[in-house]
Amino acid sequence: MSKTDEYEVLIIGAGPAGMTAAMYCGRAMLRTLVLERGLAGGELLNTEVIEDYPGFEHILGWELAQKFESHAKKFGAEFVQETVTCVRKQDDGTFEAETESGTLYRAPAVILTAGGTPVKLGIPGELEYAGKGVSYCAICDGAFFKGQTIAVVGGGDAAVEEADFLTRYAEKVYLIHRRDELRASKILQKRLFENPKITVLWDTVVEKVEGDAQGLVTNLKTRDVKTQEERDLAVSGIFVFIGFRPNTGIVEGHVAHDDLGYVVTDQNMETSMKGLFAAGDLRAQLTRQVTTAAGDGTTAAIAAEKYLKALKDEGGVPMIVRTGGYAV
Numbered sequence: 001m002s003k004t005d006e007y008e009v010l011i012i013g014a015g016p017a018g019m020t021a022a023m024y025c026g027r028a029m030l031r032t033l034v035l036e037r038g039l040a041g042g043e044l045l046n047t048e049v050i051e052d053y054p055g056f057e058h059i060l061g062w063e064l065a066q067k068f069e070s071h072a073k074k075f076g077a078e079f080v081q082e083t084v085t086c087v088r089k090q091d092d093g094t095f096e097a098e099t100e101s102g103t104l105y106r107a108p109a110v111i112l113t114a115g116g117t118p119v120k121l122g123i124p125g126e127l128e129y130a131g132k133g134v135s136y137c138a139i140c141d142g143a144f145f146k147g148q149t150i151a152v153v154g155g156g157d158a159a160v161e162e163a164d165f166l167t168r169y170a171e172k173v174y175l176i177h178r179r180d181e182l183r184a185s186k187i188l189q190k191r192l193f194e195n196p197k198i199t200v201l202w203d204t205v206v207e208k209v210e211g212d213a214q215g216l217v218t219n220l221k222t223r224d225v226k227t228q229e230e231r232d233l234a235v236s237g238i239f240v241f242i243g244f245r246p247n248t249g250i251v252e253g254h255v256a257h258d259d260l261g262y263v264v265t266d267q268n269m270e271t272s273m274k275g276l277f278a279a280g281d282l283r284a285q286l287t288r289q290v291t292t293a294a295g296d297g298t299t300a301a302i303a304a305e306k307y308l309k310a311l312k313d314e315g316g317v318p319m320i321v322r323t324g325g326y327a328v
């Protein structure tokens with residue numbers, strides 16, 4: 001197992017939250033390393049077009065990802081492609097991040113921005129048509145379905161709330177649920193049942209997503225789990241809300257989280273573990289968007305800088321101030 005040079009801040013994940021944090025840490029002249037398991041961009045790379053990031057009325061997901069990355073690098077943040085398997089706090093108060101390749105990276109502060117993963121249905125056509133009618137985000141993609149017929153899958157708060165929200169755009173919304181009652185809160189259910197644009201298909205599962213020659217969703221193959229009756233449902237979109245798993249399992253030891261596993265932070269994005277900050281989709285909060293991830297990343301970076309400064313003032317972990325200036 002090899003050990004690397006020490007850094008002042010380690011950022012786990014290069015999505016919008018991580019890359020914004022990296023930019024601010026770089027500007028603060030902190031020796032910053034971003035550890036990303038894939039290509040920099042996070043969920044931006046799974047998003048065709050972004051239409052709600054201020055300043056960009058229409059930008060491709062990968063294009064925005066590249067802008068975030070080059071902006072962070074411009075201010076000196078280093079990026080390494082590594083999958084982090086464990087983040088642990090050591091007796092001296094510093095953190096160690098271990099990666100799949102067996103390398104250990106050390107720093108007195110860590111910003112966790114590993115995002116999360118929407119739970120998939122795991123049916124034929126789902127991945128093939130992702131971004132072409134299959135979506136996991138109503139705020140992001142709802143406006144693409146103006147006047148159309150779509151389906152929402154799920155029975156919890158997210159599915160019911162988003163089905164109601166999507167009727168702002170869609171002409172008709174089928175809520176498809178595999179059971180004969182919903183898990184969602186009663187107030188949300190009341191709103192759902194009162195909405196004339198929504199039809200609930202009880203005891204029903206989607207077995208296949210089908211599309212046309214242009215590669216856009218046109219039909220769902222569904223099955224009634226009680227009668228086994230199969231049915232074709234003509235829709236141009238399917239929104240899947242059957243859960244979201246925050247990628248928080250890599251932290252060793254207990255970090256406060258909510259019932260769904262999202263990390264709880266204070267207003268400075270600091271977790272219950274001192275020196276460990278969290279930002280973006282894995283944090284407990286009202287909504288999950290590129291703007292909120294970037295905002296969280298900003299706060300986390302500035303809070304981490306203050307944390308490191310306080311440590312230095314207390315004579316704790318020394319600050320390593322870069323002298324090279326920005327790599328423009």
Ligand SMILES: Cc1cc2nc3c(=O)[nH]c(=O)nc-3n(C[C@H](O)[C@H](O)[C@H](O)COP(=O)(O)OP(=O)(O)OC[C@H]3O[C@@H](n4cnc5c(N)ncnc54)[C@H](O)[C@@H]3O)c2cc1C
Binds near residue numbers: 136141
């Ligand atoms: C299909 C889709 C469309 C969307 N459309 C929009 C939209 O139009 N507008 C909008 O505002 N929002 C949209 N969103 C939401 C938005 O993309 C997210 O809110 C945002 O990307 C969250 O940023 P993040 O940095 O917190 O997490 P992510 O973007 O998820 O980035 C997390 C990063 O961490 C990395 N990572 C995870 N675990 C590890 C590990 N162990 N080691 C190293 N790296 C790791 C991942 O590879 C990933 O790159 C969409 C989301 C989806 C799924």
